[in-house]
Amino acid sequence: xxxxxxxARHQRSHEGRHILDLFDTPGRxxxxxxxxxxxxxDYSKTAIDAEGRSLLLKLAExxxxxxxxxxxxxxxxxxxxEGRAVLHIAQRADDSAxxxxxxVDVMPELRAIRGRAYAFAQAVRKGRFKGQGGxxxxxxxxxxxxxxxxxxMATLALAPYHDGPRLHYVSNVDGAHIAxxxxxxxxxxxxxxxxxxxxxxxxxxxxxxxARDWMAEKVADPGAQFAAVSTSLEKTAAFxxxxxxxxxxxxxxxxxxxxxxxxxxxxxxxxxxxxxxxxLAGGRAMDRHFCDAPLADNMPVLLALIGIWHNQICxxxxxxxxxxxxxxxxxxxxxxxxxxxxxxKRVRMDGRDLDRQSGPIVWGEPGTNGQHAFYQLIHQGTRxxxxxxxLAAAGHEPGLAHQHRLLVANCLAQSEALxxxxxxxxxxxxxxxKGLEGAELERQAQHRVFPGxxxxxxxxxxxxxxxxxxxxxxxxxHRVFVEGVILGINSFDQWGVELGKELATALGPLLEGAxxxxxxxxxxxxxxxxxxxxxRA
Numbered sequence: 001x002x003x004x005x006x007x008a009r010h011q012r013s014h015e016g017r018h019i020l021d022l023f024d025t026p027g028r029x030x031x032x033x034x035x036x037x038x039x040x041x042d043y044s045k046t047a048i049d050a051e052g053r054s055l056l057l058k059l060a061e062x063x064x065x066x067x068x069x070x071x072x073x074x075x076x077x078x079x080x081x082e083g084r085a086v087l088h089i090a091q092r093a094d095d096s097a098x099x100x101x102x103x104v105d106v107m108p109e110l111r112a113i114r115g116r117a118y119a120f121a122q123a124v125r126k127g128r129f130k131g132q133g134g135x136x137x138x139x140x141x142x143x144x145x146x147x148x149x150x151x152x153m154a155t156l157a158l159a160p161y162h163d164g165p166r167l168h169y170v171s172n173v174d175g176a177h178i179a180x181x182x183x184x185x186x187x188x189x190x191x192x193x194x195x196x197x198x199x200x201x202x203x204x205x206x207x208x209x210x211a212r213d214w215m216a217e218k219v220a221d222p223g224a225q226f227a228a229v230s231t232s233l234e235k236t237a238a239f240x241x242x243x244x245x246x247x248x249x250x251x252x253x254x255x256x257x258x259x260x261x262x263x264x265x266x267x268x269x270x271x272x273x274x275x276x277x278x279x280l281a282g283g284r285a286m287d288r289h290f291c292d293a294p295l296a297d298n299m300p301v302l303l304a305l306i307g308i309w310h311n312q313i314c315x316x317x318x319x320x321x322x323x324x325x326x327x328x329x330x331x332x333x334x335x336x337x338x339x340x341x342x343x344x345k346r347v348r349m350d351g352r353d354l355d356r357q358s359g360p361i362v363w364g365e366p367g368t369n370g371q372h373a374f375y376q377l378i379h380q381g382t383r384x385x386x387x388x389x390x391l392a393a394a395g396h397e398p399g400l401a402h403q404h405r406l407l408v409a410n411c412l413a414q415s416e417a418l419x420x421x422x423x424x425x426x427x428x429x430x431x432x433x434k435g436l437e438g439a440e441l442e443r444q445a446q447h448r449v450f451p452g453x454x455x456x457x458x459x460x461x462x463x464x465x466x467x468x469x470x471x472x473x474x475x476x477x478h479r480v481f482v483e484g485v486i487l488g489i490n491s492f493d494q495w496g497v498e499l500g501k502e503l504a505t506a507l508g509p510l511l512e513g514a515x516x517x518x519x520x521x522x523x524x525x526x527x528x529x530x531x532x533x534x535x536r537a
Contacts, residue, residue: 088257133188143195146255153330199235282470300478321364332364421452
C-alpha cells in the first residue's frame with residue numbers, strides 16, 4: 001500500500017472524530033506546535049494525530065525532499081521546463097555565501113546590484129537625488145504580479161519603519177488605477193520605478209508610458225525621474241532611463257520570489273538599507289531552519305504537510321489566510337500568487353497528468369474585518385475551510401494596547417470557536433434561558449448550532465518587524481516548494497498565464513473595428529456591445 005493510500009485510509013478511519021477529542025491526550029498542544037527563532041506555529045487544532053503526522057513525514061521523506069532542497073540551495077536547474085536554477089534564496093544569502101550556477105559564483109554580482117540599489121535608495125531618501133522641483137516626496141512603483149504584490153504587501157506591512165518618501169503602487173492596466181494614484185502627486189517631486197524584467201509587460205509598459213506623459217507636462221526631462229528594475233538596458237535607454245538607474249535580476253529569480261532583490265527597491269527607499277538588511281536576515285534565518293531542522297521539527301515542512309493533509313487527503317479545496325494584523329492586509333493576495341501560480345498545475349514534472357488535486361484556492365482578509373463578512377460560512381457553512389491565523393503578541397502602538405488585546409482575544413476566540421463549536425444541547429439551553437419553549441425553542445436552537453471540529457493553525461510572533469516579515473515570507477515560500485516536491489510538479493514555471501495574454505494581444509485590433517468573424521459567437525456579441533457603449537460614453 002502506498003503512503004498516499006495509507007494516509008487516505010487513516011483519514012477515513014477517523015473521519016467522524018471531533019478534533020476536540022484529540023486534546024484528551026496530555027500535552028497535545030505542545031506536541032503539535034513547532035518553533036523557529038521567536039515564532040511559533042500551533043497546529044494542534046487540526047485532525048492530524050500522531051499516526052497521521054508520522055505518515056505525512058514518511059510521505060515527505062519518500063518524495064526526495066531532502067535531495068530536492070539541496071539541489072535548490074546548490075544552484076541546480078530544478079526549474080526543468082525552463083532550464084533554470086531557482087535561487088531567490090541567494091538574494092538574501094549572507095556575504096560569505098558562495099552559490100554557483102553553471103560553475104560561476106553568482107553572489108558577487110548579486111551583492112554589487114544590491115549595493116547599487118542601496119546607494120540609489122539612500123540618495124533618494126536623503127534628498128541627494130532630486131526631481132525638477134527638489135527632493136523626492138513620492139515614489140510610484142509600476143509593475144504587476146510579482147513586481148507589485150510582494151513590494152506592495154511588504155511596504156504596507158512595515159509602515160512603522162517608513163522614514164523615506166511616500167510609496168504608491170500601480171499595477172492594473174485599468175486607467176483608473178494610475179489616474180487615481182497620480183492625481184494628488186506633484187510630478188516635479190515624484191520618482192517612478194518601472195518594474196518589468198523584459199521591459200515589455202503590456203500592463204506595466206502601458207502604465208509607464210501614461211506616467212511619463214503625465215510627468216512630461218511639467219518636467220523638462222521626465223526620463224531623469226524614472227528608474228527601472230529590468231534586464232533590458234536597450235529598452236530602458238530608449239525610454240530615457242540612464243543605466244545607473246537600472247537594476248537587473250537573473251532569470252533564476254521568479255517574479256513572485258523577487259521581493260528580496262531589486263524588485264524591493266521601493267521598500268528599500270521607504271525603510272532604508274538597515275531595516276531592509278534585517279528583512280533579509282529574517283528570510284535567511286528561515287532558510288537555515290528549513291535546511292537544518294529535522295523534518296518533524298521543521299516549520300515549512302510541517303506547514304506544507306498540513307496543507308497536503310487538508311487539500312489532497314481531506315479534500316478541502318480552499319485555504320483561508322487570516323492575519324490578525326491590519327498591516328498584513330495584502331498578505332493573502334501575495335500568497336494567492338505564491339501558491340496558486342506555483343502549484344496550480346495539471347501535470348507532473350515528466351508531463352504525465354497529476355493523479356490527485358494540485359494546489360488549493362487561497363483567499364483571506366485581515367481580522368477582525370472578516371468576522372463581519374465571511375466567517376459565517378466558515379463557522380456554519382456546509383464546506384470545511386481550513387484557516388490559518390497569523391497574530392503578533394504586541395502591536396506598534398503602545399498607547400492603544402487595549403485595542404491590541406481586543407484583537408488578540410478575537411483571534412484566539414475564533415480559533416477556539418472553530419474547534420469547539422456549539423452542540424444542539426448547548427443551543428437548547430441557551431434558548432431556554434431566553435424564555436423560549438416547545439417548537440420555537442427547537443427551531444431557534446437549530447440555527448445556533450456550530451458543528452465545530454473545523455481545523456485551524458495559528459502562527460504567533462512577538463511583533464511585525466522587518467526580521468519577522470522576512471521569516472514569514474520565507475516560511476511560505478518554502479512551504480510552497482515542499483508541497484510542489486511532494487506532488488511531483490514544477491512550482492517555478494507559470495505557463496498558465498500565457499494563453500490569456502496571447503489572446504488579449506489578438507483582441508486589441510478587434511475592439512478598434514477589425515473583422516471579428518473568426519471569433520466565436522460569444523466574443524462577437526461582447527465586442528459588439530463594447531464598441532457600441534464605449535462610443536456612447
